[in-house]
Amino acid sequence: MNTQIGWVGLGNMGSAIVQNLQKNGYRVNVYNRTKEKEAGAIEAGAAPQESMQQLVHNSSIIFTMVSDDNAVKEIYSGEQGLLSHSPSGKIFVDMSTVAPATSRYLADLCHASNNQFIDAPVSGSVQPAREGSLIVMVGGSAETFDKVKPVLDIIGKRSIHLGGNGAGSAAKLAINYFLAINLQGLAETVLFAKDNGIQMEDMLTIINEGALANGITKGKAASILNNDFPAAFALKHLAKDLRLADEQGLQTPLFPPLLHTFQQALENGLGEEDVMTIFKYLQQHKGSHPSVENMYPDDNISDYAN
Numbered sequence: 081m082n083t084q085i086g087w088v089g090l091g092n093m094g095s096a097i098v099q100n101l102q103k104n105g106y107r108v109n110v111y112n113r114t115k116e117k118e119a120g121a122i123e124a125g126a127a128p129q130e131s132m133q134q135l136v137h138n139s140s141i142i143f144t145m146v147s148d149d150n151a152v153k154e155i156y157s158g159e160q161g162l163l164s165h166s167p168s169g170k171i172f173v174d175m176s177t178v179a180p181a182t183s184r185y186l187a188d189l190c191h192a193s194n195n196q197f198i199d200a201p202v203s204g205s206v207q208p209a210r211e212g213s214l215i216v217m218v219g220g221s222a223e224t225f226d227k228v229k230p231v232l233d234i235i236g237k238r239s240i241h242l243g244g245n246g247a248g249s250a251a252k253l254a255i256n257y258f259l260a261i262n263l264q265g266l267a268e269t270v271l272f273a274k275d276n277g278i279q280m281e282d283m284l285t286i287i288n289e290g291a292l293a294n295g296i297t298k299g300k301a302a303s304i305l306n307n308d309f310p311a312a313f314a315l316k317h318l319a320k321d322l323r324l325a326d327e328q329g330l331q332t333p334l335f336p337p338l339l340h341t342f343q344q345a346l347e348n349g350l351g352e353e354d355v356m357t358i359f360k361y362l363q364q365h366k367g368s369h370p371s372v373e374n375m376y377p378d379d380n381i382s383d384y385a386n
Contacts, residue, residue, distance in 0.1 A: 086139030096209035169196035180246030185246035201252035219247035267359035316351030
């Protein structure tokens with residue numbers, strides 16, 4: 081508990097994790113470029129830092145959790161970044177969702193100045209972050225993982241060491257692909273039932289009382305029924321993660337239309353809403369997607385039913 085933790089990036093997830101760490105007795109130094117976002121953490125007892133250099137000086141383990149690859153690279157390597165004053169002997173932990181190559185790049189920067197680094201993105205949203213019940217996916221040396229594990233055990237109900245730097249980021253892209261499948265599958269199922277005369281509430285009951293129920297189907301049911309999608313995890317972030325998976329070489333039958341749908345929802349102005357707003361996009365654009373016959377014009381689809 082005497083470990084001094086530094087935290088950069090106080091979005092919805094970062095703020096929830098910091099407050100959970102403080103609740104469990106850790107002292108946390110915080111820095112965020114948008115100062116208003118520090119308010120909740122400071123209210124809960126965090127110590128605001130004037131600069132990232134001051135944060136590094138006053139902390140032994142420094143966590144970063146920001147929106148994308150460019151942002152995290154700037155935070156580490158920028159003129160006023162975490163490594164700008166050549167610290168040594170520190171442990172850096174990046175929880176951002178980025179490309180595996182970016183995690184390896186950050187690791188090389190840290191190792192070159194005698195620091196340690198792990199990539200440790202999480203699976204879960206704001207409520208599990210508040211409760212400390214996230215899943216933490218770790219890439220880096222086993223030795224560094226062991227040093228940070230007591231803190232990770234507060235952040236998540238399970239932290240898994242997956243291999244070298246970049247392994248945590250690769251696992252995060254994979255689980256977010258599965259998340260997108262769940263979200264779009266749930267939306268399509270409810271809309272298909274509705275189009276065939278089934279009340280949405282009844283269809284959601286069938287799903288959530290049966291074998292196909294999961295945290296997404298239960299947690300997002302109210303948003304679907306209320307047609308209200310306040311962002312726990314903004315769609316723009318998941319669309320970005322799917323683009324990263326595409327760059328990483330994901331090639332499966334379900335992936336191209338999934339990527340297209342989330343990208344279209346983003347371009348239609350839904351990026352700031354919750355990921356479940358994919359339901360709203362599909363409902364608004366019913367009939368604009370290609371039929372199976374149009375996708376496979378040379379096939380006799382009826383053959384597949386016989």
